[in-house]
Amino acid sequence: MTTIAADMRQTFLHTVSGALDDDPRLALVLADISYATVAPAAQRHPYRVINVGIREQLMISVAGGLALAGMRPVVHTFPPFLVERPFEQIKLDLNHQGVGAVLVSSGASYDMAGAGRTHQGPGDVALLDTLPGWTVHVPGHPEEARRLLLAALPGDDRVYLRLSAQANAEPQPETGGFRVLRRGRAGVVLAVGPMLDRVLDATATLDVTVLYAATVRPFDAAGLRAAALTADRPDVVVVEPYLAGTSAHLVADALADVPHRQRGLGVRRDRELRAYGVPADHDAAHGLDAPGVAAAVRAFLRLD
């Protein structure tokens, strides 16, 4: 695991600033967070870089209105303030109005570990799963983030791009589905975004298939199913950098007609972790560091 401070975020802000120059349909909506970084773009496009101040409900509603007026809104802040605080605005002012936006969060589940619970957003993907029609990208590298952002900008659909300061050493190529990185017999481990390097590390000596996903919604059920049915047993471990088990219902759907087992690793749901420190501390506490993932995979696949 390599931690590159704010690298996906800087990549996003640079990329979207450039895109504003090229596409008159784009508008960037901010609630103070990151505004200083895009100030030059705001000077060039004063009506298309809209900072509403610390007003996150309004940020989403304005995006809905911009989309109704024919624009392509990009909305950005930290996950709790982008998805949790204005959740009804996402549900009603985007989904219910039948319009789209590109929501780009930065901070993930605990990039700002020292900031505490208020700035941690492990529930974002699970919340968006309660609404139809969201594409959810969880890039594992700044280059993947750049590519996924540029692919999302021309559309009019609903896209969530979840950026993190945690990243893999190298980007993965675009494959349009889950990418097979390693093949094995004992089961399947699906690594989501920044979880990949630690999953590869944790499973280096294990006879398992490793899949990689930078896009989790839509969920590549066919890819997962093909991998699971190729193993000796259709046993699946999903390693997600947000709430544990967030994708469990989709794994169950993908293998609905096959007796199978699954285990979801991620941010624990059973209690609030009242601790500060750095992301690595939280990885360890949630069993999301390489030793934690290795132990869980070995135990679940009965490899010990």
Next chain:
Amino acid sequence: MTVETLTGYAALQPLMARMTGDEKHDIAAESTVDILWVLYDRVLDVAPGRMDDPDRDRFLLSKGHGPMAYYAVLAAKGFLDAAELDGWARFGSPLGHHPDRVLVPGVEIGSGSLGHGLPIGLGVALGLRAQGRNRPRVVVLAGDAELDEGSNHEAIAVAGRLGVDNLTVVVVDNASASLGWPGGIARRFAVEGWATTTVDGRDHDALEAAFTAPHAGRPLAVVATVEPKGA
């Protein structure tokens, strides 16, 4: 009595009766009916064939409760087939107790949960401005009790500070806010830089004058006072 025998404002009563089933339903019981009529009859530059025209005026019913008057006006103005009114609120009808823009021709936003229309309207107004579309205006109808929702106040502040003068809000004041608005509703807008006016929400000429008053560089708030709810 049929719809075809009446035109204009007088057509609204039989149209609403198709929903209420009450031939004698007093349309004045609807706090919004005169405001809606004046907007669609005298103020808004919009027509049934122009819902895809980016330069049309937009009306956003934020207070989605009690939409019968809205549906009646849309039917009277030809946006909506009057026959649809008969199925009001039934399963399969496009017309519910709260309007849905995806289902009802002429409806610009789906509403019902309070405090969404004004913030969305600000976004529409900013989107028009960003595209250099300086002619169309955005008019949002909200209720005095709806202003309880804090989301409105995020929009009121930002619209004022950014001088979004293509945005108009009409607040129907039927004194239904549980905790009231001491000092009046218009002050909440004025302090944020809006042009404001308070008028009789039953007086068509006064409403028209309020909606068409110049307010360059500032958003416009029209407080339309009607009888207190339940009076």
